[in-house]
Amino acid sequence: MSAAPSAASAPAIAPRGAARALAALLVGVVFGAGLAIAQMTDPRKVLNFLDLTGRWDASLLFVLGGAVAVAFVGYRVVLRRAKPLFDDAFHLPTSTAIDAALVCGAVLFGLGWGLAGYCPGPAIASLGLDNPETLWFLPALALGAFAQRWRARRASRAGS
Amino acid sequence: MTPFTPFAALAGGVLIGLAAVLLMWLDGRIAGVSGIAGGLWFSVAGERAWRLLFVAGLILGAWGAAALGVPHPAPRSGFPPVLLVLAGLLVGYGTSLGSGCTSGHGVCGIARLSRRSFVATSVFLATAFVTTFVVRHVLQAVPG
Numbered sequence: 558m559s560a561a562p563s564a565a566s567a568p569a570i571a572p573r574g575a576a577r578a579l580a581a582l583l584v585g586v587v588f589g590a591g592l593a594i595a596q597m598t599d600p601r602k603v604l605n606f607l608d609l610t611g612r613w614d615a616s617l618l619f620v621l622g623g624a625v626a627v628a629f630v631g632y633r634v635v636l637r638r639a640k641p642l643f644d645d646a647f648h649l650p651t652s653t654a655i656d657a658a659l660v661c662g663a664v665l666f667g668l669g670w671g672l673a674g675y676c677p678g679p680a681i682a683s684l685g686l687d688n689p690e691t692l693w694f695l696p697a698l699a700l701g702a703f704a705q706r707w708r709a710r711r712a713s714r715a716g717s
Numbered sequence: 718m719t720p721f722t723p724f725a726a727l728a729g730g731v732l733i734g735l736a737a738v739l740l741m742w743l744d745g746r747i748a749g750v751s752g753i754a755g756g757l758w759f760s761v762a763g764e765r766a767w768r769l770l771f772v773a774g775l776i777l778g779a780w781g782a783a784a785l786g787v788p789h790p791a792p793r794s795g796f797p798p799v800l801l802v803l804a805g806l807l808v809g810y811g812t813s814l815g816s817g818c819t820s821g822h823g824v825c826g827i828a829r830l831s832r833r834s835f836v837a838t839s840v841f842l843a844t845a846f847v848t849t850f851v852v853r854h855v856l857q858a859v860p861g
Contacts, residue, residue: 574763580743581767585774586781588736588748588820593782595729599790602719607849614719616726621823623730624737628828631738641745648745649829650816655836662815663822663837667844669807672852673800676819677812678750680805681772685780688792693801701809702755709813710759 577643589682595620598683600674600690607671719790737825740771749821750775751812796859815841 596602597620606617640646670676675683675694683691737748744767746753753768760768783789812818815837817826822841826834852858 574766577744578766578770581740581746582770582774582777584736584740584743584748585771585776586778587732587739587774588750588771589775589778589780590782590787591729591732591736591778592775593729593779593789594732594787595726596719596722596789597729598779599719599793600796601790601793604849604853605719607845608853609846610850610854612718614721616719616722619723619726620730620733621819623727624734624824625827627731627734628737628824631734632741632828635738635742638742641741642743644745646745647741648747650747650826650831650833652816653833655833658814659816659833659837660840662811662813663840664844665807665811666815666818667811667841668848669804669809669811670819670841671845671848672807673796673804675804676750676808677754678775678818678820680808681750681754682775682779685776685778686783686789686792690792690796690801693798694805697802697805698809701806701811702751702813703758703809704806705810705813706755706759 573643580643588678589685591624592679592682593686598679598686598688600679603670603674603676603679607674733820733824734828737820737828747821747825749817749825751818752816752821755813800859811841 592598595616597617602614602616605612605614635641636647666676673690673694675690675698677698680691680694680698684695740746740748746767753771756764757768757772808818812821815822817823817834817837819841822831822834822837827838
């Protein structure tokens with residue numbers, strides 16, 4: 558009983574940060590299970606979708622279609638609320654520019670995706686599936702992302 | 718050759734969409750894997766814990782699905798490691814420069830009807846189609 562007042566007067570930030578992190582864990586589990594069930598963790602399946610002139614496997618289209626349909630409807634319901642459950646505001650992208658970074662980034666990503674059949678989600682989820690290819694792909698993925706962010710940060714410092 | 722699996726694909730896709738909606742409802746964030754994982758290094762304190770747990774969840778979710786008997790094929794073998802490294806660098810750099818990957822742009826962005834995400838998704842899909850064609854049928858660099 559004596560613990561109740563001190564818990565109530567503790568700053569609300571810490572428990573909410575914990576709730577936010579736990580929610581992210583739950584969401585990650587659902588996401589990772591979805592990737593495994595859809596077999597997007599199998600790069601052969603991804604490449605066979607991308608290989609239009611080979612033995613085409615349309616499965617990925619159903620993954621994307623199902624995900625977009627649910628997210629489209631769900632976002633419309635959720636974004637009508639004033640704020641999310643565990644934060645003060647929705648964190649939505651604000652940029653609207655169709656610029657060189659967006660297009661060049663998408664081209665580079667498409668090159669890598671079409672080459673090996675991994676995008677970031679399935680590659681990370683594959684760590685749970687005992688796939689030795691991740692030992693090559695993931696460090697390179699981290700290095701590539703790190704290099705870009707480091708360059709961008711240096712450029713913005715030089716410009717300011 | 719992989720068999721066409723529309724029902725498993727749709728079920729998995731629905732779960733991915735559900736995850737995107739949950740992350741928006743609970744945390745107010747876009748479920749973009751490259752952005753979330755990329756922010757593990759370059760982000761302010763207080764922004765790291767939820768990202769780290771999301772990534773851990775991704776691994777745990779795939780592991781759990783397999784442990785519960787969801788069929789998953791044996792890992793690919795014989796794919797050149799040098800191509801895996803090259804692909805990893807391209808995907809890492811590209812998704813960081815272009816602010817998103819298949820989940821952030823392809824699922825969340827399209828669902829929000831974002832013009833940027835429509836452009837990014839069209840470009841990376843088109844590039845990937847061409848790349849796979851060239852690698853498999855022109856260069857014949859990897860087994861098709």
